[in-house]
Structures are given as C-alpha cells and as structure tokens.
Amino acid sequence: MPEPTAGAPDQGGLLDSPLPLRRRRGWWLPGAVLLIALVVFVLARHAEEKQFLHLLRQARPGWLLMAVLLQLATYLCDGVLWQRVLARASVRASVWGLARLSLMKLTFDQVIPTAGIGGSMMVARGLRKEGASSGAAVAAILLTLLCFYVAQALSVGWSLVYLWMHQELDALVKWMATAFSVVAIAVPVGILLLAGRGSWRPGRWSRRLPGLANLLRTMSEVPPALLRDGRLLAEGSVLQVAIFVLDAATLGVLVLALGEAASLGTLFASFMMASVAQTVSFIPGGVGTFEAASVAMLSFLGLPVEAALTATLLFRGFTLWLPLLPGFYLLHWSMRRGEPLGGIPSH
Secondary structure, eight states: OOOTTTTOOOOHHHHTSOOOOOOOTTTTHHHHHHHHHHHHHHHHHHTOHHHHHHHHHTOOHHHHHHHHHHHHHHHHHHHHHHHHHHHHTTOOOOHHHHHHHHHHHHHHHHHSOSTTHHHHHHHHHHHHHTTOOHHHHHHHHHHHHHHHHHHHHHHHHHHHHHHHHTTOOOHHHHHHHHHHHHHHHHHHHHHHHHTTOTTOOOOGGGGGSTTHHHHHHHHHTSOTTTTTOHHHHHHHHHHHHHHHHHHHHHHHHHHHHTTOOOOHHHHHHHHHHHHHHHHHHOOGGGTTHHHHHHHHHHHHTTOOHHHHHHHHHHHHIIIIITTHHHHHHHHHHHHHTTOOTTOOOOO
C-alpha cells in the first residue's frame, strides 16, 4: 500500500512551537468542591464514618497490587496502539517507551490543563523523536482519539442495554447518554472533515485556548489516508475497549479488596457511565463528576454506598493521582536532558 505520509508537508514548525506551560489557577476548584460535597453527603447521611475508615484499613494488599498491574496494562495498550500506527508509517518503536509517553501525557494534562491539547502536542513530539514524520505523529494522536470515541460509544451502548435490563435506565442516565452522543459524533466527524484540508486556517476563536490554533492547523495538514485505515481503526478500537475493561477490572479488584463483591456487568456499566459523566463535564480529569457518577451507579446496582465511595476514591487514586509520581519523574528527566517535552527514556 502507498505510504500514508509520503509527500506530506512537514509540520515540524507547528509542533516545535512552545507548549502551553502556563498553569491555570483554579481549574480544579469546581471538581474539588463537588468531590468534597459528595464525601460529606455520604458520610453525613449514613453516619458511617467509622465504617468508611474501617473499609480503608482492611483493604487487602494483594488486590491492591493487582490494581497496579491492571493499570500498567492500560499504558501498554496505549503503547501498542501507537506502535501499530508508527509501523504503518514504517517506523519501529518500543512499546515500553511509548507506554512511558502515555504516562507523561496523563501527568502533563493534570498539571497544566489545556483540554488535552498540551499533552497531545507533547506526545506528537515524542513520536517524532522515535522517527515518525510530523504527519504520522499527529495522525497517531488523532487516530487514538477516533478509536477512543468508537470504543466508548460501543461500551456505553452495551452499558445502556445492561441498565435497561436491570431497570436502572433513569432520566439522569438518559441525559448523560444524550449529551455524550453529541460529543461522540461531533469530535470524530470534525477530525475526519478537517484532515487533509491544508489550506484551512482557524479563526481568532482558536486563540482563546493555548496551543489550539497550532494543533488545528497541524490537523488540517495531516494526510487523511492513515485516519481512514479500516484495519488500524478496528485494532485501535479493540485496544481502547481493552483499556475500558482493564479500568473496570481495576475497580472490581478494589471492591474485592474491601471485602465486597459485584458482578462484572455492574462494574463495567458503572465505570462507563462515570466515564460519560467525565467526558461531558469538561472539568479537567473529571474530578468530582466521575466520583459522583461512579458512587451513584454502584450503589444503584446493589453495592453498599460506603463501599462504593471507598472503592471509587481508591480507584481514582490508582488511575489519576498515583501515576503522577512516576509521570513527574519522567517529565523532570526529559527537561534535565535538555530535550523538548516528549522525549522518551531509552532504558
């Protein structure tokens, strides 16, 4: 097959522009307030502070270790997806190196929230360092986003059927599903329409978010062939579904660590609806919204509310806060080496 990036313009100038490193103060306040309100509400309403602390103290270390391993597997899935895209462009890269890049992106997006734009630019630079052209690097990011929404739509669809069968398809769930469907359709369609339109330039509105104008211009110059590769889309969507399953399994082993149990369907549906709440909230990291939706769904489907809250907070610790520690190290390592953010350790 013809090389998808052959003859593509080199967008290095756009990707080499400064990353949006300015921290936005107060971005976390809405989610933090919601999260604190959730915890206070649960503990005050049920008067089970001692039970809450007891659940934390009795968490079984073996299951906690399993949660760590499951989360490591999610980063490897990201690495495999990017490796497959780079292989399509005749570039060989290490899965472990790309998995570390995924961890750096998570950290970058949490420390410097730019709606994921800064982290995506950093990943594109890391892929270029591995030998990919600018077109292939940005295409890898866009393909990952396309696969994410395809996989999320399939998983949410299954979850809605599961909730309908258990008569838990209430008005709030329907509202979240409707809002998600708008996002899930608009983003992929926008990417596919924008790719390949090299003469297009974004308007002044794009300057309101640091790095957005550069990213949109780069997207418009990406050859669309790679984004429309059916085999890559299918492989990437399967890998993204695998990440959702691994995340739901992480939530499941944390429930087991607390001495409780829940069916696989309950765990997966609860996680997916919490992910939908995170997607439509537009709060960085979904702080507060994810937790509220997860606790509500788990308790609606039969898990004691104290266990649901404890498992959800542990889950967020393993998936959002704990990865920041190695992520900070990798970012610091990259900057100490004098490399642009996105360099990947080779050892």
